[in-house]
Amino acid sequence: MSDTDLLARRFEEQRPRLRAVAHRMLGSAAEADDAVQDTWLRLSRVDAETIENLPGWLTTTVGRVCLDRLRSAAARHEESVDVAGDGPSADVPGERDPEQEALLTESVGRALDVVLTSLGPTERLVFVLHDMFAVSFDEIAPVVERTPEAVRQIASRARRRVRNGPTVPETDPVRQRGVVEAFLAASREGRFDDLVTLLDPHVVLRPDAVVVRNGATGELHGSSAVARFFSGRAQAAVPAFVDGAPGAVVVVDGQLRFALSFVVADRILAVEAIADPALLAALDVVVATGSGADER
Structure with missing residues (x-):
């Protein structure tokens, strides 16, 4: 042979x-x-x-x-x-x-x-x-x-x-982006009721250690708690795909400083908030077309 x-x-x-x-x-x-x-x-x-x-x-x-x-x-x-x-x-x-x-x-x-x-x-x-x-x-x-x-x-x-994914996630990127954009707009404008509507009642927010050190209270559960956390924030965030999942990022002087990663069904099931430089460096980020930020 x-x-x-x-x-x-x-x-x-x-x-x-x-x-x-x-x-x-x-x-x-x-x-x-x-x-x-x-x-x-x-x-x-x-x-x-x-x-x-x-x-x-x-x-x-x-x-x-x-x-x-x-x-x-x-x-x-x-x-x-x-x-x-x-x-x-x-x-x-x-x-x-x-x-x-x-x-x-x-x-x-x-x-x-x-x-x-x-x-x-x-x-x-x-x-x-x-x-x-x-x-x-x-x-x-x-x-x-x-x-x-x-x-x-x-x-x-x-x-x-x-x-933590018992609900079937949305796989259409256009719909995913629509949910994320609506969430970011409601967050920036402090529309608490709209945030609650966009979040699943059992939504989970998981901030990393750096986010916690900067003022977060640790893992949050439920639409009201997560909506309160985001209300009035996300001023500089733009939609993005974070490791291929729907998300949002803050880029300052060409450097990725903050990222949000979402699990989206009809509403948002889970959010991860990432600010640790080592974890940010491990992400694949593609800023959504038309957001005005650079691709990383």
Whole structure:
């Protein structure tokens, strides 16, 4: 058997797992197959003998391929996946028997896919690779061009979004932006009742440590409490996509100083307020077209 045939055989052994990673990332069986094929093409262009851990290399490479696709879609402000139109995802073989795997896919697979669409591209990649496929933060860090500690923070944020996402998030970026723009306008103008209307009754605001040090009171729950916090604020904030999710940012002299990241359904389900420079540096920010600020 030639070296090329042996490499192809080893790749085929990994294909089901790679397809499972790609499907969780992209939400589409067809796009997952394309991403796996792109991964094979990348493998065929490198010297396989220099790869010490082929399964690990393939996992991070297919993750990078998916991340590029998601970032491209987010930059165009397009919906990157169509969850409702796809069939069941392919899962990684594990300790459960086939009947248990089928039950798992039937009961939670679709729900998880919907929740994953609420994550930004980087968050989704980190969550999928680390929490679902046990890839270490050290291995993920070069894929997303972050430090391992920043990747750990991203994973924690993604985990909270998944854990607190019982309502189906809105995936149309135009509608997301409309909700965010209405929220920012109500905030700037101090329209408390409008803020309450735009917020889910069980909304959660999670400020980071720097925001708390600057005067926030810690995590807030409920539309009234969160509306009081934002009423009269957001004077310099402009709409943006923060790690692919709907958000808003404050940019001063070309430097990102503050970011808000939202989970949006019909109303706003959760808000993260970020001012820590290290966390801000870990964000992918695309300022919404027409907002008058620069893209970061």
